[in-house]
Structures are given as C-alpha cells and as structure tokens.
Amino acid sequence: MRVLVAGATGAVGRQLVPRLEAAGHEVVGISRRGPRPVDVLDAGAVRRAVAEAAPDAVVHQLTDLGGADGAANNRVRIEGTRNLVDAALAAGVRRIVAQSIAWAYAPGEGPADESVPLDPTEQGPRARVVAGVRALEAAVAELPEAVVLRYGILYGPGTWYAPGGAVAAWLGGTAGPAFLGSTVADGSVSSFVHVADAAEAAVQALDWPPGAYNVVDDEPATGYEWLPALTEALGAPAPDRMAGRASWARGASNGRARALGWVPARPSWRTGFVDQGA
Template sequence: MRVFVAGASGAIGEPLIAELLKNGHSVVGMTTSEARTKILESQGAEALIVDAFHGAEVEAALRQAKAEVVIDELTSLPKEQSDMPKYAAGDRRLRIEGGGNLFRAAIASGARRYLQQSSGFFLKAAEGTLADESSPLDINASPSVAASARTYTELETRLFSSSAIEGVALRYGFFYGPKTWYYPGEAAANMVMRQQNPVVGRGEGVSSFVHINDAAVATVAALTAEPGVYNLVDDDPSPQAVWLPAFAKFVGAPKPPHRSETEVTAIAGEDVVYYATKLSGASNAKAKRVLGWKPRRLQWLEA
C-alpha cells in the first residue's frame, strides 16, 4: 500500500515509518528538514520536503506520491514541556491550517483513507468511568486544556466532514518511550528529578499513556480496519497519585512532593491542577478488539 506520512519528523514519525516498512508498505515521508530527509531515506522510505502551509505544494506532493492512505501526524511541540505556552499557537495553526491543506489535498489526489492524530487524554467521561470512543473532548476544561480540546474537536469534525474519504481518528494517550517527554533524560523525567511535578491534592486525575512503538503498531493496523475513532492507550489508566511516584522511581528521581490544589493553582495555574485532578482515563477495548492490538504494560508500573 502507498502511504503518505505528514509529520514524519515528529515523535511518532521514526517508529511509524519503521513499522510501515516492516509490514511491506511503500512509504513517502513529508518533512521540512533536509537532515530528516536523509534519515527517512536511510530507513528505506521516500522523502519530500514540503511546507504544509502551501496548499498547492502539498497537493503536488500527494499526487507525486500516489498515496492510497494519508497519515496526519502534524505537530509543532517543544522539547521542554514548560515551553508549551510559547508553542501552542503555532501548533494549532499547523494542525488546523496545515492539516486542512493536507486533508483537502488527500481528497483531491484520490487518497481513499485519512488517519488523523487526535487526543486520548483530554476526553470527558462520567466520574469513576473510563472514556470510550463516544466520549467528547473536554472543551469546558481549564483554559489551555479546553483550547487543546477544541482544536482536537475541530480536527475530528473535519476528518468526518466528507464522504469522499474514509476517516480514522487516532486518539493517542500520552506518548512515552524513546524521544518522548516521558523517558529518562527528557522533559518530564527532568522535571521530576528537580521535584517540579508534585502530586496535587488527592492526585485523582487519571492519565492514559501509550508506548510510542505500540502507537505505531496500532496506527499501521488502522490502515485496513473499519473507519471511525480509536482510543490508542495502554491497559493501565492510572491516577496521578499512582503513576507519578512510580515514574519518579523508574527514572531514579526523588519521591514527588505533595501540594494542595490551592497552592499549585497560585504557583502554576489551573491547567496543572486539571492534569493532576480532573483527567479521565480512556478505555482501549475497541482498539484491542477491532485492531487485534496488544499494548505493553505501562513501563514504570513494572519497575
């Protein structure tokens, strides 16, 4: 199958390209980096340097690629989590404007299926339950979480707006593993090493993670599965009070401190409190059933 991957330089790009090639697919990776072009070619993929904000250029690339399936992994995220406020507007523009160009070009060039990166961690579920694929994104959350939820809602609405192409929404959990924030020496690990990420209040907010390689496996499985929405998360949705101390131990950091919601709101803002106390974990039952997917256990819960 001819597969076009936009965002081939992102966190999931390298393992996704590798998984596609391992499964015999012909892959064209879209990037803005000459250096990344060489890496993609060394993996065995074709590479095209394309500016997502130039619609004609994107369409020309897709016509050249003769893609049957387009995978939209477009993001613009910082290396450090603390820099997210500086990147938020650019990230949204890339996903909405650049991704819009990609979506329209996919239809115009005759691609039959479009896979869209979405979120499995900003979902809204009834208290004490896990979010499933019918759960909405929490557009009434704390300010930056609500903004992200609105962006993902727009992406999913666009994805299913046309009968001319099959849509698949990939609601990934928080990525962990090599070259992600949640890996020794990377952003989240460094924060817990410096004790900058406390357990907030009762730490009851439930996070769903997914190993970057498992996310790639599920994405490839979604190439031929029934269209629709899939929560791509592991089997271990965990409250912050459980996963954060375990993660700290895994990376060799001190035990995280405890802080009250009032204290953290004053110091770091509402969004940090939301992550710690309000997140709804997600169920992966559909992905396991339909995709035949078997994600690994959350790594630091095994440590």
C-alpha cells in the same frame, strides 16, 4: 499499499515507517526535516507533495511539540490538518489515519470510551486544546474512510517522558511545559501508550473501519500511582503530592481497538517506564 506518512521524523513517525515497510507497504514520508522537507502550514507545498506521492492512504502524525508551545501545536492541528486533508481530497485519497488525543473527553467518572463527547468547556487553555482536536477530527472526517487514533500520553524514545526528556528536566527543577505540575502529582487520571504501540496501531488502522479509537494501555492511573514509578525509572526526585483532581482527567478505555486485534506490547506503564527502549 502506497502510504504517505506526514510527520515521518517525529516520535511516532520514526517507529511507524519501518513497521509499514515490514508490512509490505510502499512509504513516502514528509516532515519539516529529512529528505522531503515540507512545511505543513504551506498549503501549496503540502498539495504538491501529496500529488507527487499519489498515495492510496495518508497517515497523519503531525505535531509541533519540540518547543512545548501549545499554540504552535494547535496551529498544526488546525491549519496543518486542513492543508493535508485538502491535499488528500484533491489527490483522490479516500483513506486517512490521523493522530488525536485521548484526554479531550468531557468530564466524568471512569475511563472514557469513544461514545463520550469531547469536552464542551469554554475555559482557558483546555478549551483551546479541545477546539484544536475538534477541528482536526472534523477535517479528517471529510475523507470517506477516516480513522482517528486518540493516543494516550506518549512515552518512549523521542517523547517528553523519555530519559532526558522534558518531564525529566522538569522533575529535576528545570522549567518545562506549562501543564506539568497541574495534573501530574494529584488524583487526576491519565492513560499512557508507548510510541511503538501507537505506531503499531497506525499500521493496523489502515484496515480498520472508519471512526475514532482510543489507543491507550490497559491501566489508567492517578498521578499518585504512576508518577512515583516514573520518577524511580528516571532517577529523578518526586514532586510534592498535591490534593484534588481535574474532572476531565479520567483516562480512556481501549476496548474498541482491542476488539479489532490491537494488543499493546507494553500493556502497563508500570513495566513500560522501566524499559522505554532506544
């Protein structure tokens, strides 16, 4: 299969391209940097790149997280996805695999499965994040064979949670992304996934039935549980423990992806934080 990877130089993209090639696929990668620089906010440039690649499938791994700018990342989710979908439709592409997130679900108890609706909140920053996710998922659903991968919090090489990343800097006293500290050192529940496991899911998803799938490890956990393990692995000081829990921070269940044969090589952050890889 000829596969166009949008976001080929990102944290997941760097793991994904060699896995696709090892599986026998012909890969064309585009990103803001690298041999095929394409600005995803430039609709004409995206259309030309997709038309030239003439792919059988598109894998969407586009983000803008380097500057910890939520508005910039949301713009990529909304406008960048719209441009990529329009280009794919114009090129006659039927299948798309797209990166989404597993923490946009409505509040509730216990890990969310894919039947839980997205959060209907209209409050502040979270409403903007969920609106971006909703727009992304609605756009990719316009292709007849759309697979949405709702990743847990990504850790591993090139992520905020890697040694030397934004979270380590924040733990060391440097200002970091705005969300840090709000649902980290309290009872809020998070689900994680290593970037290599996320990439492997994207490879397998080229053959999955259309729909949404949570791509998370096996152990949703509160900040009380996972943060001490992360700080120990990073050699960083632990922040003060906070009371409370965000009602939407409930973690996610990976049962649907596992039923199709996806098995995370790092099934828990407990061991994954210690050996994040290079």
